[in-house]
Amino acid sequence: xxxxxxxxxxxxxxxxxxxxxxxxxxxxxxxxxxxxxxxxxxxxxxxxxxxxxxxxxxxxxxxxxxxxxxxxxxxxxxxxxxxxxxxxxxxxxxxxxxxxxxxxxxxxxxxxxxxxxxxxxxxxxxxxxxxxxxxxxxxxxxxxxxxxxxxxxxxxxxxxxxxxxxxxxxxxxxxxxxxxxxxxxxxxxxxxxxxxxxxxxxxxxxxxxxxxxxxxxxxx
Amino acid sequence: xxxxxxxxxxxxxxxxxxxxxxxxxxxxxxxxxxxxxxxxxxxxxxxxxxxxxxxxxxxxxxxxxxxxxxxxxxxxxxxxxxxxxxxxxxxxxxxxxxxxxxxxxxxxxxxxxxxxxxxxxxxxxxxxxxxxxxxxxxxxxxxxxxxxxxxxxxxxxxxxxxxxxxxxxxxxxxxxxxxxxxxxxxxxxxxxxxxxxxxxxxxxxxxxxxxxxxxxxxxx
DNA sequence: ATTATTTATTAAGCTTACTTAACTTTGTCT
DNA sequence: AGACAAAGTTAAGTAAGCTTAATAAATAAT
Numbered sequence: 001x002x003x004x005x006x007x008x009x010x011x012x013x014x015x016x017x018x019x020x021x022x023x024x025x026x027x028x029x030x031x032x033x034x035x036x037x038x039x040x041x042x043x044x045x046x047x048x049x050x051x052x053x054x055x056x057x058x059x060x061x062x063x064x065x066x067x068x069x070x071x072x073x074x075x076x077x078x079x080x081x082x083x084x085x086x087x088x089x090x091x092x093x094x095x096x097x098x099x100x101x102x103x104x105x106x107x108x109x110x111x112x113x114x115x116x117x118x119x120x121x122x123x124x125x126x127x128x129x130x131x132x133x134x135x136x137x138x139x140x141x142x143x144x145x146x147x148x149x150x151x152x153x154x155x156x157x158x159x160x161x162x163x164x165x166x167x168x169x170x171x172x173x174x175x176x177x178x179x180x181x182x183x184x185x186x187x188x189x190x191x192x193x194x195x196x197x198x199x200x201x202x203x204x205x206x207x208x209x210x211x212x213x214x215x216x217x218x219x220x
Numbered sequence: 221x222x223x224x225x226x227x228x229x230x231x232x233x234x235x236x237x238x239x240x241x242x243x244x245x246x247x248x249x250x251x252x253x254x255x256x257x258x259x260x261x262x263x264x265x266x267x268x269x270x271x272x273x274x275x276x277x278x279x280x281x282x283x284x285x286x287x288x289x290x291x292x293x294x295x296x297x298x299x300x301x302x303x304x305x306x307x308x309x310x311x312x313x314x315x316x317x318x319x320x321x322x323x324x325x326x327x328x329x330x331x332x333x334x335x336x337x338x339x340x341x342x343x344x345x346x347x348x349x350x351x352x353x354x355x356x357x358x359x360x361x362x363x364x365x366x367x368x369x370x371x372x373x374x375x376x377x378x379x380x381x382x383x384x385x386x387x388x389x390x391x392x393x394x395x396x397x398x399x400x401x402x403x404x405x406x407x408x409x410x411x412x413x414x415x416x417x418x419x420x421x422x423x424x425x426x427x428x429x430x431x432x433x434x435x436x437x438x439x440x
Numbered sequence: 441a442t443t444a445t446t447t448a449t450t451a452a453g454c455t456t457a458c459t460t461a462a463c464t465t466t467g468t469c470t
Numbered sequence: 471a472g473a474c475a476a477a478g479t480t481a482a483g484t485a486a487g488c489t490t491a492a493t494a495a496a497t498a499a500t
Contacts (some may be wrong), residue, residue: 447494464478466475467477
């Protein structure tokens with residue numbers, strides 16, 4: 001069995017790359033996992049020896065299929081727990097992530113499938129993140145794009161939010177940015193590509209970094 | 221925060237002593253925790269340094285109040301999870317223990333109270349074990365005694381089963397020994413204090429060791 | 441009471457998952 | 471191209487939680 005550290009490592013390589021489009025570099029992982037650079041290099045070598053990823057000094061980490069499978073399973077457990085905690089136990093969106101972060105490493109296959117069944121096999125979690133299916137496949141939102149692709153006057157609804165860290169989470173919470181919310185782009189500033197958005201009647205200003213963490217669908 | 225190893229250690233000192241009436245000795249703990257004797261001594265010294273228990277070489281371990289509180293909290297989390305897994309997710313009695321064994325270490329106070337509330341503040345788990353309350357108090361079954369106290373002809377119902385290890389668990393499962401079941405003592409053998417019992421129409425033979433793991437109430 | 445046996449402890453060593461300090465490689469800037 | 475900053479790696483060391491082998495204390499048996 002893989003340890004909690006190993007599971008978290010692989011999960012973060014995966015989400016960094018595939019959810020956020022960032023480089024799976026030593027420094028990015030160091031920040032994400034809250035451990036030192038050398039600890040990242042160390043772990044990368046260990047996991048390479050187990051064929052869970054490909055490590056070449058000074059190059060970006062690459063998950064192998066085996067590594068991807070582990071990552072996807074951890075993400076599945078995480079998102080099913082989030083859904084369960086939110087829908088069944090009524091924990092709010094700011095809490096579910098941290099609780100799921102712990103539970104995701106202590107969930108047997110049997111328990112996981114019971115939870116999935118209880119929830120009636122959901123496809124997306126409360127943040128709009130896709131829940132990897134039992135076979136490892138990941139369903140995508142159709143026609144969803146990141147907010148930074150929109151222009152003046154565009155209207156849409158939010159379908160997914162990327163909760164990378166505590167601060168982003170607080171910002172979403174503070175401005176009531178949540179899946180299902182409708183918005184209109186009021187103005188895009190060419191200077192720094194920030195934009196002003198009307199969200200349920202409130203005017204809010206979003207940097208490009210934040211825009212990239214918000215997936216939406218355009219309403220024609 | 222206490223590590224998983226520390227939580228398990230304190231929990232087992234507690235249950236060994238207060239649930240099973242056994243000595244909290246190095247060898248008993250070694251068997252229970254599945255680790256070597258020296259590992260027990262090591263941990264005992266560490267926890268003594270943290271004032272969670274009193275360690276004197278060659279003497280039985282004694283939990284301090286602080287140590288008891290940690291143990292009781294872990295037991296509370298364990299039993300609430302068992303109840304939840306059984307009642308809400310429909311896992312069977314043989315599964316809930318092992319799942320709860322993992323989840324008990326990854327449950328925040330907030331989540332725990334949500335689970336407790338969802339279950340409507342139960343007092344006993346599916347094995348009949350008392351669930352320590354939020355204030356640390358432990359409600360006892362009234363007038364419950366262990367099976368080994370009964371005599372020929374006594375009738376009663378099972379209120380609680382002590383699931384010490386995998387084997388006992390299997391035995392309970394195999395003979396359909398479960399809380400709520402009615403029984404009658406057919407014969408007590410003086411030789412080894414074993415007894416023959418009629419349980420829901422089946423004749424079963426129980427050693428004294430097993431009798432001590434079954435709590436019941438007499439029906440007059 | 442002495443011996444034998446069980447039980448517990450000490451000693452030495454291992455793995456995992458980290459740390460900081462020093463050094464090396466890579467990429468950028470002029 | 472050379473210098474420099476940023477990013478990554480190597481080296482050495484730590485703490486937790488284990489292990490086995492050897493030793494000592496407590497308990498039971500004769």
